[in-house]
Amino acid sequence: MLDDQTFVDAHVHVPHLDTLAPAWIEWAREFGADGILKGVWDSTGAPVPAQLDHLFAAEGVDAALLFCEYSPRATGAQRFDDLLPLVDHNPERFRPVANVNPHLHFPIARELVRQLDHGAAALKLHPVHGGFRCDDRELYPAYQVLAEREVPLVVHCGTSSFPGSRNELADPEYLLPVVRDFPTLNVVLAHGGRGWWYDTAAFMALANPTVWIELSGLPPKRLPDYYSNFELSRLAQKWIFGTDWPGVPGVAANAAAVAGLGFDERTQAGILGGNAMAIYHGLDHLVGLEGR
Numbered sequence: 354m355l356d357d358q359t360f361v362d363a364h365v366h367v368p369h370l371d372t373l374a375p376a377w378i379e380w381a382r383e384f385g386a387d388g389i390l391k392g393v394w395d396s397t398g399a400p401v402p403a404q405l406d407h408l409f410a411a412e413g414v415d416a417a418l419l420f421c422e423y424s425p426r427a428t429g430a431q432r433f434d435d436l437l438p439l440v441d442h443n444p445e446r447f448r449p450v451a452n453v454n455p456h457l458h459f460p461i462a463r464e465l466v467r468q469l470d471h472g473a474a475a476l477k478l479h480p481v482h483g484g485f486r487c488d489d490r491e492l493y494p495a496y497q498v499l500a501e502r503e504v505p506l507v508v509h510c511g512t513s514s515f516p517g518s519r520n521e522l523a524d525p526e527y528l529l530p531v532v533r534d535f536p537t538l539n540v541v542l543a544h545g546g547r548g549w550w551y552d553t554a555a556f557m558a559l560a561n562p563t564v565w566i567e568l569s570g571l572p573p574k575r576l577p578d579y580y581s582n583f584e585l586s587r588l589a590q591k592w593i594f595g596t597d598w599p600g601v602p603g604v605a606a607n608a609a610a611v612a613g614l615g616f617d618e619r620t621q622a623g624i625l626g627g628n629a630m631a632i633y634h635g636l637d638h639l640v641g642l643e644g645r
Contacts, residue, residue: 355413355608359626359642362417362604363633364543364569364595367405367439368431370398376515377428385599393599399435402442409446412604415626415639417447418474418595423454424482427517433468440472448474448635450507454483455491462494469502474633475541477507480522482515488530496535504634505539506531510554511547511570525553532561539632541593543567551579558591559583565632568624569595573610589616592624593632 370378370390381390393404409417419439422431436449451468453476458464465476476499480487487508499506510525512518525542532540545566546554558564566588571579580588594611596604612621630636 355605355625356612358622359630359639360413360415360608361594361626361629361633361636361639362409362414362596362598363541363567363593363629364420365417365598366420366422366431366600367393367400367436368421368429369400369435370394372431372435373429374427374515374517380515381599384601386602389599400439402439405439406443406446409604413608414604415446415642416629416636417598418450418629418633419447420450420477421452422477422479422482423452423457424479424517425457426484427482427513427515433471433473437471444472445638448472448633450474451476452479453495454479455485455489456483460494461492462498465495465498469498469504472635473504474635475505475507477509477543479509480527481509481511481513481518481520484519484522486522486527488527493534496531496538500535500538502634503537505541505632507541507543507567509544510542510550511544512549520548523548523550525550525557528557528564532557532564536563539563539565541565541567541632543595544570544597545579547571552582555580555583555588559588565591565593565628567593567595568611569597570600573607573614576611576614585614586616586620589614589620590623591628593628594625 394400419436421433440447451473453461512520542554558566630639
Protein backbone atom coordinates (compact mmCIF):
# COMPACT_ATOMS: atom_id res chain seq x y z
CA MET A 354 0.00 0.00 0.00
CA LEU A 355 1.02 3.60 -0.59
CA ASP A 356 -0.85 6.14 1.53
CA ASP A 357 -3.62 3.55 2.01
CA GLN A 358 -4.01 3.12 -1.76
CA THR A 359 -3.36 -0.07 -3.72
CA PHE A 360 -0.02 0.37 -5.47
CA VAL A 361 0.95 -1.36 -8.73
CA ASP A 362 4.18 -0.91 -10.66
CA ALA A 363 3.18 -1.97 -14.17
CA HIS A 364 6.65 -1.88 -15.75
CA VAL A 365 9.56 -3.76 -14.15
CA HIS A 366 12.59 -5.50 -15.69
CA VAL A 367 14.32 -8.34 -13.81
CA PRO A 368 16.23 -10.36 -16.45
CA HIS A 369 19.18 -12.66 -16.02
CA LEU A 370 22.17 -10.38 -16.54
CA ASP A 371 23.94 -12.87 -18.80
CA THR A 372 21.15 -12.53 -21.39
CA LEU A 373 21.71 -8.79 -21.84
CA ALA A 374 23.66 -6.46 -24.08
CA PRO A 375 26.28 -4.37 -22.23
CA ALA A 376 24.25 -1.21 -22.84
CA TRP A 377 21.46 -2.53 -20.60
CA ILE A 378 23.87 -2.96 -17.68
CA GLU A 379 25.20 0.55 -18.24
CA TRP A 380 21.62 1.92 -18.31
CA ALA A 381 20.72 0.28 -14.99
CA ARG A 382 23.88 1.59 -13.34
CA GLU A 383 23.40 5.11 -14.67
CA PHE A 384 19.73 5.59 -13.85
CA GLY A 385 19.08 3.09 -11.04
CA ALA A 386 19.77 3.24 -7.33
CA ASP A 387 23.39 2.88 -6.26
CA GLY A 388 24.45 -0.75 -6.05
CA ILE A 389 21.12 -2.07 -7.34
CA LEU A 390 22.69 -4.77 -9.52
CA LYS A 391 24.56 -6.21 -6.55
CA GLY A 392 21.60 -5.84 -4.23
CA VAL A 393 19.07 -7.88 -6.23
CA TRP A 394 21.19 -10.07 -8.55
CA ASP A 395 23.63 -12.76 -7.37
CA SER A 396 27.17 -13.38 -8.58
CA THR A 397 25.94 -15.51 -11.48
CA GLY A 398 23.68 -12.75 -12.77
CA ALA A 399 20.43 -14.36 -11.61
CA PRO A 400 17.88 -12.23 -9.71
CA VAL A 401 17.35 -13.39 -6.13
CA PRO A 402 13.59 -13.78 -5.50
CA ALA A 403 13.71 -12.99 -1.79
CA GLN A 404 15.79 -9.87 -2.37
CA LEU A 405 13.46 -8.58 -5.06
CA ASP A 406 10.42 -9.30 -2.91
CA HIS A 407 11.95 -7.47 0.04
CA LEU A 408 12.81 -4.44 -2.08
CA PHE A 409 9.34 -4.03 -3.57
CA ALA A 410 7.69 -4.66 -0.21
CA ALA A 411 9.82 -1.89 1.29
CA GLU A 412 8.68 0.41 -1.52
CA GLY A 413 5.04 -0.34 -0.68
CA VAL A 414 4.32 -2.11 -3.97
CA ASP A 415 1.39 -4.52 -3.83
CA ALA A 416 1.95 -5.90 -7.33
CA ALA A 417 4.77 -5.58 -9.85
CA LEU A 418 4.48 -6.68 -13.47
CA LEU A 419 7.72 -8.30 -14.62
CA PHE A 420 8.76 -7.87 -18.25
CA CYS A 421 10.79 -10.05 -20.56
CA GLU A 422 11.97 -9.14 -24.04
CA TYR A 423 13.18 -11.06 -27.08
CA SER A 424 15.21 -8.35 -28.82
CA PRO A 425 18.63 -9.82 -29.70
CA ARG A 426 19.45 -6.91 -32.03
CA ALA A 427 19.14 -4.39 -29.20
CA THR A 428 19.04 -5.30 -25.49
CA GLY A 429 19.27 -9.09 -25.70
CA ALA A 430 17.00 -12.09 -25.18
CA GLN A 431 15.34 -11.66 -21.78
CA ARG A 432 13.53 -14.98 -21.43
CA PHE A 433 9.96 -15.29 -20.16
CA ASP A 434 10.73 -18.49 -18.29
CA ASP A 435 13.41 -16.72 -16.23
CA LEU A 436 10.61 -14.73 -14.58
CA LEU A 437 8.77 -17.77 -13.26
CA PRO A 438 10.94 -18.41 -10.15
CA LEU A 439 10.30 -14.81 -9.09
CA VAL A 440 6.56 -15.27 -9.54
CA ASP A 441 6.62 -18.60 -7.71
CA HIS A 442 8.32 -16.93 -4.73
CA ASN A 443 5.42 -14.48 -4.28
CA PRO A 444 2.63 -14.83 -6.84
CA GLU A 445 0.57 -12.18 -5.07
CA ARG A 446 3.21 -9.50 -5.58
CA PHE A 447 4.72 -10.58 -8.91
CA ARG A 448 3.03 -11.32 -12.23
CA PRO A 449 4.88 -12.06 -15.49
CA VAL A 450 4.23 -10.22 -18.74
CA ALA A 451 4.50 -12.11 -22.03
CA ASN A 452 6.65 -11.03 -24.96
CA VAL A 453 6.88 -12.25 -28.53
CA ASN A 454 8.83 -11.13 -31.57
CA PRO A 455 7.44 -11.96 -35.03
CA HIS A 456 10.99 -12.42 -36.31
CA LEU A 457 11.62 -15.18 -33.76
CA HIS A 458 8.35 -16.90 -32.82
CA PHE A 459 6.49 -19.09 -35.33
CA PRO A 460 3.56 -19.41 -35.16
CA ILE A 461 3.30 -16.38 -32.94
CA ALA A 462 -0.01 -17.29 -31.31
CA ARG A 463 1.34 -20.63 -30.07
CA GLU A 464 4.16 -19.02 -28.12
CA LEU A 465 1.82 -16.36 -26.76
CA VAL A 466 -0.64 -19.00 -25.54
CA ARG A 467 2.21 -20.85 -23.82
CA GLN A 468 3.19 -17.73 -21.89
CA LEU A 469 -0.40 -16.82 -21.08
CA ASP A 470 -0.93 -20.31 -19.70
CA HIS A 471 1.85 -19.52 -17.22
CA GLY A 472 -0.22 -16.60 -15.91
CA ALA A 473 0.98 -13.66 -17.99
CA ALA A 474 -0.83 -10.45 -17.07
CA ALA A 475 -0.43 -8.91 -20.53
CA LEU A 476 1.49 -9.14 -23.79
CA LYS A 477 4.26 -6.56 -24.22
CA LEU A 478 5.48 -5.81 -27.74
CA HIS A 479 8.68 -3.87 -28.34
CA PRO A 480 8.67 -2.75 -31.97
CA VAL A 481 11.63 -0.39 -31.44
CA HIS A 482 14.00 -3.08 -30.18
CA GLY A 483 12.39 -5.95 -32.09
CA GLY A 484 12.35 -4.22 -35.48
CA PHE A 485 8.70 -4.55 -36.54
CA ARG A 486 5.50 -2.52 -36.87
CA CYS A 487 2.57 -3.36 -34.64
CA ASP A 488 0.07 -3.11 -37.48
CA ASP A 489 1.80 -6.06 -39.19
CA ARG A 490 -0.90 -8.62 -40.01
CA GLU A 491 1.45 -11.34 -38.83
CA LEU A 492 0.67 -10.15 -35.29
CA TYR A 493 -3.10 -10.33 -35.70
CA PRO A 494 -3.41 -13.95 -34.49
CA ALA A 495 -1.79 -12.83 -31.23
CA TYR A 496 -4.21 -9.93 -30.93
CA GLN A 497 -7.11 -12.30 -31.48
CA VAL A 498 -5.90 -14.50 -28.62
CA LEU A 499 -5.62 -11.49 -26.35
CA ALA A 500 -9.11 -10.29 -27.23
CA GLU A 501 -10.60 -13.73 -26.61
CA ARG A 502 -8.85 -14.08 -23.23
CA GLU A 503 -9.45 -10.45 -22.20
CA VAL A 504 -5.72 -9.85 -21.72
CA PRO A 505 -4.30 -6.41 -22.59
CA LEU A 506 -1.66 -5.45 -25.12
CA VAL A 507 1.23 -3.25 -23.96
CA VAL A 508 3.35 -1.57 -26.63
CA HIS A 509 6.58 0.39 -26.30
CA CYS A 510 5.60 3.81 -27.66
CA GLY A 511 8.61 6.03 -27.20
CA THR A 512 12.19 6.58 -28.19
CA SER A 513 15.00 4.34 -26.96
CA SER A 514 18.69 5.13 -26.69
CA PHE A 515 19.88 1.52 -26.85
CA PRO A 516 22.08 0.58 -29.84
CA GLY A 517 20.04 -1.24 -32.44
CA SER A 518 16.84 0.70 -31.71
CA ARG A 519 14.57 1.68 -34.59
CA ASN A 520 12.80 4.67 -33.09
CA GLU A 521 10.66 5.34 -36.15
CA LEU A 522 8.67 2.22 -35.20
CA ALA A 523 7.51 3.71 -31.87
CA ASP A 524 4.80 5.86 -33.45
CA PRO A 525 1.47 5.14 -31.68
CA GLU A 526 -0.34 5.76 -34.97
CA TYR A 527 0.67 2.28 -36.09
CA LEU A 528 -1.74 0.97 -33.46
CA LEU A 529 -4.80 2.71 -34.90
CA PRO A 530 -5.74 -0.28 -37.13
CA VAL A 531 -5.30 -2.60 -34.14
CA VAL A 532 -7.59 -0.47 -31.96
CA ARG A 533 -10.15 -0.38 -34.78
CA ASP A 534 -9.98 -4.08 -35.65
CA PHE A 535 -10.00 -5.30 -32.03
CA PRO A 536 -12.43 -2.92 -30.30
CA THR A 537 -12.54 -4.85 -27.02
CA LEU A 538 -8.75 -5.14 -26.65
CA ASN A 539 -7.20 -2.82 -24.08
CA VAL A 540 -4.05 -1.23 -25.53
CA VAL A 541 -1.50 0.33 -23.17
CA LEU A 542 0.99 2.84 -24.60
CA ALA A 543 4.12 2.29 -22.52
CA HIS A 544 6.22 5.46 -22.13
CA GLY A 545 3.26 7.52 -23.30
CA GLY A 546 4.68 8.68 -26.63
CA ARG A 547 8.09 9.63 -25.23
CA GLY A 548 10.05 11.72 -27.67
CA TRP A 549 7.78 13.45 -30.18
CA TRP A 550 4.50 11.51 -29.95
CA TYR A 551 3.02 12.83 -26.67
CA ASP A 552 0.13 14.53 -28.44
CA THR A 553 -0.64 11.44 -30.53
CA ALA A 554 -0.65 9.17 -27.47
CA ALA A 555 -2.82 11.56 -25.47
CA PHE A 556 -5.33 12.02 -28.28
CA MET A 557 -5.60 8.27 -28.79
CA ALA A 558 -6.17 7.69 -25.07
CA LEU A 559 -8.88 10.32 -24.86
CA ALA A 560 -10.58 9.28 -28.10
CA ASN A 561 -10.66 5.53 -27.39
CA PRO A 562 -11.98 3.96 -24.18
CA THR A 563 -9.62 0.99 -24.61
CA VAL A 564 -6.38 3.00 -24.97
CA TRP A 565 -4.27 3.85 -21.92
CA ILE A 566 -1.02 5.69 -21.21
CA GLU A 567 1.58 3.99 -19.02
CA LEU A 568 4.04 6.38 -17.37
CA SER A 569 7.26 4.37 -17.23
CA GLY A 570 10.38 6.29 -18.15
CA LEU A 571 8.67 9.68 -17.79
CA PRO A 572 9.79 12.00 -14.94
CA PRO A 573 6.53 12.79 -13.10
CA LYS A 574 7.31 16.48 -12.69
CA ARG A 575 7.56 16.80 -16.48
CA LEU A 576 4.15 15.28 -17.22
CA PRO A 577 2.33 18.64 -17.27
CA ASP A 578 4.84 19.85 -19.88
CA TYR A 579 4.67 16.71 -22.00
CA TYR A 580 0.87 16.85 -22.18
CA SER A 581 0.44 20.62 -22.08
CA ASN A 582 -2.00 20.60 -25.01
CA PHE A 583 -4.55 18.60 -23.02
CA GLU A 584 -6.64 18.97 -19.87
CA LEU A 585 -4.33 17.09 -17.51
CA SER A 586 -6.97 16.11 -14.94
CA ARG A 587 -9.01 14.44 -17.68
CA LEU A 588 -6.06 12.75 -19.35
CA ALA A 589 -4.73 11.47 -16.00
CA GLN A 590 -7.80 9.29 -15.69
CA LYS A 591 -6.25 7.16 -18.48
CA TRP A 592 -2.82 6.87 -16.84
CA ILE A 593 -1.22 3.72 -15.41
CA PHE A 594 1.76 3.98 -13.08
CA GLY A 595 4.99 2.22 -14.06
CA THR A 596 8.65 2.95 -13.47
CA ASP A 597 10.89 0.99 -15.89
CA TRP A 598 12.70 -0.34 -12.80
CA PRO A 599 15.65 -0.74 -12.26
CA GLY A 600 16.17 2.42 -14.31
CA VAL A 601 14.81 4.69 -11.57
CA PRO A 602 16.24 5.68 -8.18
CA GLY A 603 13.09 4.59 -6.32
CA VAL A 604 9.59 3.31 -7.00
CA ALA A 605 7.83 4.99 -4.07
CA ALA A 606 9.59 8.27 -4.79
CA ASN A 607 8.24 8.27 -8.34
CA ALA A 608 4.75 7.52 -7.08
CA ALA A 609 4.98 10.33 -4.53
CA ALA A 610 5.96 12.69 -7.34
CA VAL A 611 2.89 11.65 -9.32
CA ALA A 612 0.73 12.20 -6.23
CA GLY A 613 2.32 15.63 -5.89
CA LEU A 614 0.70 16.73 -9.15
CA GLY A 615 -2.44 17.38 -7.13
CA PHE A 616 -5.09 15.17 -8.71
CA ASP A 617 -8.25 14.30 -6.81
CA GLU A 618 -8.23 11.13 -4.71
CA ARG A 619 -10.16 9.03 -7.23
CA THR A 620 -7.85 9.96 -10.12
CA GLN A 621 -4.74 9.36 -8.03
CA ALA A 622 -6.00 5.97 -6.89
CA GLY A 623 -6.65 5.03 -10.51
CA ILE A 624 -3.15 6.03 -11.61
CA LEU A 625 -1.34 4.23 -8.78
CA GLY A 626 -3.26 0.98 -8.96
CA GLY A 627 -6.94 1.09 -9.84
CA ASN A 628 -6.54 1.36 -13.61
CA ALA A 629 -3.98 -1.44 -13.68
CA MET A 630 -6.27 -3.65 -11.61
CA ALA A 631 -9.07 -3.07 -14.11
CA ILE A 632 -6.93 -3.71 -17.19
CA TYR A 633 -4.30 -6.37 -16.47
CA HIS A 634 -5.05 -10.06 -16.07
CA GLY A 635 -4.55 -11.79 -12.72
CA LEU A 636 -4.74 -8.84 -10.33
CA ASP A 637 -8.17 -9.69 -8.91
CA HIS A 638 -6.63 -10.49 -5.53
CA LEU A 639 -5.89 -6.78 -5.07
CA VAL A 640 -9.54 -5.74 -5.20
CA GLY A 641 -10.62 -4.42 -1.82
CA LEU A 642 -7.09 -4.36 -0.47
CA GLU A 643 -7.56 -0.84 0.91
CA GLY A 644 -10.11 -2.10 3.40
CA ARG A 645 -8.10 -4.99 4.80
